[in-house]
Amino acid sequence: MIRRTLAAIIIVVTALALLVVAWPQLFGAARLPILAQLVSLRGAAASVGFGIVALLVIVALVSARVRRFAASMAAIMLVFCLVNLVVLSARGFGDTAFADRTDSDVTVLSWNTLGDLPGADTIAQLAIEAGADVVVLPETSRAAGEAVAALISDAGLPMIAHTTSYDEVSKARSTTLLIGVGLGExxxxxxxRTTSVLPSVVASPADGSGPTIVAVHPVAPIPGEMAHWRSDLQWVKDACSGDNVIMAGDFNSTLDHYAGLGVAPGAAVGNCVDAAATTDNAAVGTWPSAAPAVLGAPIDHVMSTPNWRATGMRVITTQDDSGSDHRPIVAQLTPAD
Incomplete structure (x- = not known):
């Protein structure tokens, strides 16, 4: 009797714990320690979960003594895996189709370069191939940003580099934003001072007629930085409170972390809509580049206010061996009016 009661308690507690991990937003817990990290890796969690299911099924088949308990635990874990797969499927495992570009479109490339590691030539070539009007480069030094801008300009796409650094000790403490001169001054x-630990860059149109462009880099949700991370996400929300904003970069957060931060209908953060979410790409992992994209965390984003709509977006997987631990992303934004 005691054994059955204990088994029932374990089953119930496990089911509740997996529910919290699968959908922490339900409990207002998506930005809490441990849960913030676990929910970032839904694909990996489902993969590990299926392995546990297989192990429990084997145990149930070979041991009559624990068969009912193992089968119950396997069923709970299977539901957890299926919930994650449903969420990921709804967000999209990748649609790389782009609409035909118009003269009013803005193409945004974002890549956390892990301290300039891919090199200026690689970054510039990627931007040129994408026809980027805006290039967001977290963890990229001023020197590297200027070198990239020069190479792109030499290719006939003149760009101006803007870099904000909190110090010169680590290149991670720099963020570079390149803006094509065709968008204006x-x-x-x-x-x-923008995001708390790592800098973000806010560029405003000199004549007030274009979009505010924000290169974003909140700190990662690691032990010791959780309070800063949460305040950074609040800063991101506030930075996208205007009517005409384009925002991109390494957000160190997924759609799960934005519960309660969206203001406009359909917005992820503030008034900003996530390009990946509207193009069936929001389940494609951008970090770490060493892991298959289906198992990674989609923490790099291009977002914009509703006056823009994403008409193409893709996570670039051809640069996984370039040195950075992030995959670059590119999105095409078209005026919605």
Whole structure:
């Protein structure tokens, strides 16, 4: 009797724990320690879960003594895996189709370069191939950003580099934003404090007629930085409170983490809609590049206010051996009006 009661308690507790992990938003827990990390890796969690299911099924088949308990645990874990697969399927495992580009479109390339590691030539070539109007480069130094801008400009796509650095000790403490001159003149207050630990760049149109462009880099949700990470996400929400904003970069967060941060209908954060979510790409992992994309965390984003709509987006997997631990992403934004 005691054994059955204990088994029932374990089953119930496990089911509740897996429910919290599968959908922490239901409990307002998506930005809490441990859960924030676990929910980032739904694909990996489902993969591990299926392995546990297989192991439990084997145990149930070979041991009559624990058959009912093992079968119950396998069923619970299977439901957990299926919930994650349903969520990932709804968000999209990748649609790389792009609509025909128009003269008013803006193409945005974002790549956390892990301290310039891919090299200026590789970054520039990727931007040229994408026809990028905006290039967001977290963890990229001023020197590398200027070298990339020069190479792209030499290819006939003139760009201006803007870099904000909190210090020169680590290249991770720099974020570079390149803006094509065709979008007009932009100004950046490089001394402005933005996200708490790693800098973000806010570029405003000099004549006030274009979109505000934000290169985003919140700190990662690691032990010791959780409070900063949560405040950074609040900063991201506030940065996208305007009517005409394009935002891209390494957000160090997935759609699961934005519960309660969206303001406009369908928005992920503030008034900004995630390009991946509207193009069936939001389940494609961008970090780490060493893992298959289906198992990774989709933490790099291009977002925009509803006056823009994503007419193409893809996670680039051809640069997985370039040195960075992130995959680059590119999105095409078309005026919605």
């Amino acid at each position: 932009y100004t950046v207050d490089e001394l402005a």
